[in-house]
Amino acid sequence: MAEEESEWILESIVGYLGSPEWVIPVSDFMENKCTVFDDEDENKLSYTDIHLQYKKLVETLLGNYMQEVGINEQQFLDACTSPFAKTKTLQSVFQPVLATDDFQMFRSLMVQKNTELQLQALSVIKEMNGALPECLTDGVDVMTELQDQEMKILQEVLKKSKDEYDKEMSRRLLLEHKVGSSSDKRLAESSKAQNTSSAASQPSGAAKLTSRPVTTDERQTLARAGGERKSAAKSSSTSKPSPDCGSNGVESRVLPAVRPPVKSGDPPLSAGSREQSSSLTPPEGWLEEAHREAGFSKPYTELSASQQEQLQQRAAYLRQQRDKLHALKKEQQKPKQTIVPEEAPAVVTPEISAEEKKKLQKRKHLADKLKEEVIKK
Amino acid sequence: MGEAQRGLLSVIEKLKGSTEQEVRIVLLGLDNAGKTTLLKSLASEDVSTITPTQGFNIKSVASHGMKLNVWDIGGQRKIRPFWKKYLENTDLLIYVIDSADKKRFEETGLELSELIDEENLKGVPVLIFANKQDLATSSPASEVAEGLNLHTYRDREWQIQACSAVSGEGVQDGMNWICNNIVNKKK
Ligand SMILES: Nc1nc2c(ncn2[C@@H]2O[C@H](COP(=O)(O)OP(=O)(O)OP(=O)(O)O)[C@@H](O)[C@H]2O)c(=O)[nH]1
Ligand SMILES: [Mg+2]
Secondary structure, eight states: HHHHHHHHHHHHHHHHHHHHHHHHHHHHHHHHHGGOOOSSBOOOHHHHHHHHHHHHHHHHHHHHHHHTTTTOOOHHHHHHHHHHGGHHHHHHHHHHHHHTTTTTHHHHHHHHHHHHHHHHHHHHHHHHHSSHHHHHHHOOOOOOHHHHHHHHHHHHHHHHHHHHHHHHHHHHHOOOOOOOOOOOHHHHHHHHHHTTTTTHHOOOHHHHHHTTOHHHHHHHHHHHHHHHHHHHHHHHHTOSSSSSHHHHHHHEEEEEEESGGEEEGGGGGGGOOOOHGGGGSSSTTTHHHHHHHHGGGHHHTSOOHHHHHHHHHHHHHHHHHHHHHHHHHHHHHHOOOOOOHHHHHHSSSSSSOOOHHHHHHHHHHHHHHHHHHHHOO | HHHHHHHHHHHHHTOOOOSEEOOOEEEOOOOTSSSSHHHHHTTTTOOOTOOOOOEEEEEEEEEEEEEEEEEOOOOSSTGGGGGGGGGGSSEEEEEEEEEOGGGGGGHHHHHHHHHTTEEEEEEEEOOEEOOTTTTTOOOOOOOHHHHTTTOOOOSSOEEEEEOOTTTTTTTHHHHHHHHHHHHHHHO
């Protein structure tokens, strides 16, 4: 009896730890606060206050959750210490919870997050300017050991995540293929769907999201990614003749969240212009941070072309996931609604299914683990 | 922080489920006393390149079947107001003194007596390391104890141990006292 109880409670807790109610505030917190966390041996005094804030956040979140579900602390403890909870995967799900009581663990999560953001910011800068501005490459001393290490970490992570990335891509391609519509038709569908779902109550948010333009670099990368898979899925034989439009067609196929070609006459996507691309840059802090941590410019420019390309691809993907998360958050803020029909969101909207979310979480954990291992060396 | 919340945190504490007993030790003392040197020598790390601590360091050391999490916080005057933030849930305080710096015995004694009054350190055992015994100019532990008025501390276990963080002499004796006292307290 008690065992059964523990089992469902544990299931519910794990579900909660994978849900947007938990994931979004926790990762928002980390993204906002991680920039002061570096890899120095010595800890800064400011870490302590941030850790305290984190404890409060987790207490509040878990407290609310427990109240909502109607379990008490003893039940929570029993469930989390039951034999079911002892598996490796579950232990990693609990990491952000345990980090409240374990400063070292918290610190390593924050350092990892910071590394992640800096690499993203770097590639965004690179993408916007075509190259890194002089201020980032000039006068900075040689690559430090740390940066060297971070490049290694990145490469490891890239390697590991590429598989999943590929899978995701081909899965979507397949999905798109099944829908089998031209991009124009899909656009129509998409606006319809938006009107009935997210756009209805959050017009500006939804518009911002979907009008996210594609920069040249990204487009090329995506086109390439799509191209690789094109023959396999035989989906783009109907693409427009001009190579440029062709790649756009493919791109919208591959990454549904990104808007279809210029032709559609939708103003916000009139071009992948520079200014617009700033709308997809992460919160202001990133760039500043990247400037401050200018040293990171070096390793990037020293990468081989294929490594750079990989980084670009990964960055585009990460940003896309990020956009989705934001959209999801918007969604959360609305009064609870019935779930959007299964097939619509896959093509149109930025929502992620529970399964995708889980996968995302898993991937993140994998990456985190990896980094942790590399950092520990 | 409300009672309920405190409860939740302590629940999370139990979640770790490690079989090892974990002990939180805070290492304090004036700047230049040798805290970081002591910490690194406990962790068997190189002590030749230590600079004044601006923030804090943490090392986990296995000893007597326990996991000692030792927190070394900078001792410069401007950092001392932050000491308070690190005292919660502390099982033991190590207070380090530069035995060759007689001029500052009073200052360090004052800091110690203020610490001892902190609510979070109520009844917490204190080990005082009379450090830098390798220096010819250092005072013996008994003199340090006198300079600090240690005999007035009646509300807790305490011990003064002569040592040299550089040579390692006396350090192990201090650790033995710590482990005996923790075991006595907790079991
Ligand atoms: N001769 C001698 N020198 C020592 C000993 N312990 C530490 N020192 C030296 O004292 C100086 C200060 O040591 P630290 O370990 O940095 O002192 P601290 O207490 O951490 O100082 P803050 O970080 O400023 O609070 C260094 O130059 C050490 O090499 C010792 O036992 N003998
Ligand atoms: Mg120090």
